[in-house]
Amino acid sequence: MTRILAVANQKGGVGKTTTVINLGASIAVHDKEVLVIDLDPQANATSGLGHDEAENFGIHNFISGEHSLKESTVKTEVEGLCLVRGARHLAGTEIELASQEEREFFLEQALSSSDLSGYDYVLIDCPPSLGLLTINALVAADGVILPVQSEYYALEGLSHLMETIRRIKAHWNKSLSVFGVVLTMYDKRLKLSREVEEEANEFLGKTLFRTRIPRNVRLSEAPSYGKPVILYDAFSRGAKSYMSLAREVMAR
Numbered sequence: 459m460t461r462i463l464a465v466a467n468q469k470g471g472v473g474k475t476t477t478v479i480n481l482g483a484s485i486a487v488h489d490k491e492v493l494v495i496d497l498d499p500q501a502n503a504t505s506g507l508g509h510d511e512a513e514n515f516g517i518h519n520f521i522s523g524e525h526s527l528k529e530s531t532v533k534t535e536v537e538g539l540c541l542v543r544g545a546r547h548l549a550g551t552e553i554e555l556a557s558q559e560e561r562e563f564f565l566e567q568a569l570s571s572s573d574l575s576g577y578d579y580v581l582i583d584c585p586p587s588l589g590l591l592t593i594n595a596l597v598a599a600d601g602v603i604l605p606v607q608s609e610y611y612a613l614e615g616l617s618h619l620m621e622t623i624r625r626i627k628a629h630w631n632k633s634l635s636v637f638g639v640v641l642t643m644y645d646k647r648l649k650l651s652r653e654v655e656e657e658a659n660e661f662l663g664k665t666l667f668r669t670r671i672p673r674n675v676r677l678s679e680a681p682s683y684g685k686p687v688i689l690y691d692a693f694s695r696g697a698k699s700y701m702s703l704a705r706e707v708m709a710r
C-alpha cells in the first residue's frame with residue numbers, strides 16, 4: 459500500500475523542504491520507491507533535488523488533470539526517488555482553484571486517478587501557509603508529518619495546525635492522521651532546545667519522533683548542489699539524523 463504523507467507547517471523556514479528531500483532520499487536508499495510532490499510555488503524541493511522548476515509537465519498540469527502522473531514525474535540522482543516538479547506559477551493556480559467547486563480535492567482527485575502502485579511513499583512538500591494548496595495536500599494525504607523548529611512559540615503554532623487538521627478530518631478526509639512531529643534544528647547544548655523538547659514530549663507523547671534533526675551546516679549546503687545530504691556528505695550528522703528518521707517512519 460502506498461502511504462501518502464504531507465509535510466506541513468504554516469510557519470516558514472522550519473525545515474519542511476529539507477525534511478521532504480532528505481527523508482525521501484533516506485527512505486529510497488532502503489530499497490523503497492518514493493515520490494516527492496513539490497506543492498510549494500517556491501519550488502525549493504525541486505531545485506534541492508537538482509531540477510529546474512517546471513514550465514510544463516509539472517505539478518500544475520498534474521493537479522489540473524492535463525497530464526498523467528507518469529508524464530509529470532522525473533527521476534532524481536537517488537535511485538528510487540522521483541519528483542513531480544513545482545513551479546512558481548503554481549501560486550496562480552492556487553488563485554484559479556479558489557473560485558472552483560471541489561477546490562479542496564484537486565490533488566486528491568489527481569492522485570486517486572493515478573497508478574501509485576509503484577510507490578511505497580508519496581511525500582508532499584507544502585508551502586508555509588494554511589491556504590488552498592496545503593489544504594489540497596491534507597485532503598489527499600493519509601498522514602501529516604509536522605516539522606517543528608526547536609524555538610519559542612513553536613508549539614503554539616502547532617496547536618493551530620492541529621486544529622486545521624481536525625477540521626479537515628471532520629469535513630473532507632476521515633482517514634487523515636498526524637503521522638508524527640519531528641523536532642528540527644535541534645541543539646541539545648541550548649537550554650531553549652531542551653525546553654521545547656520537554657514541552658513537546660509532554661504535549662505530543664508518542665506522536666513525537668524520537669529522532670531529533672540537529673542544526674547541521676551540511677543540510678543547508680546540500681540544496682545548492684541540488685543533492686540530498688546523503689549524496690553530499692553521507693557521514694554528516696544531518697545525513698545520519700535523516701537516516702534515523704527514515705527508519706522510524708518506515709517502522710510506524
Ligand SMILES: Nc1ncnc2c1ncn2[C@@H]1O[C@H](COP(=O)(O)OP(=O)(O)OP(=O)(O)O)[C@@H](O)[C@H]1O
Pocket residue numbers: 469470471472473474475476477498500502584585586642643644671672673674675677678679681696
Ligand atoms: N537541520 C538544519 N540545519 C541547518 N540548516 C537547516 C536545517 N533544516 C533546514 N535548514 C535550512 O533552513 C532554511 C529553511 O529550511 P527549509 O527550506 O527546509 O524550511 P521550509 O519549512 O521548507 O521553509 P518554507 O516555509 O519557506 O518552505 C534553509 O536554508 C535550510 O537549508
Ligand SMILES: [Mg+2]
Pocket residue numbers: 474475476498500502583584585
Ligand atoms: Mg519549503
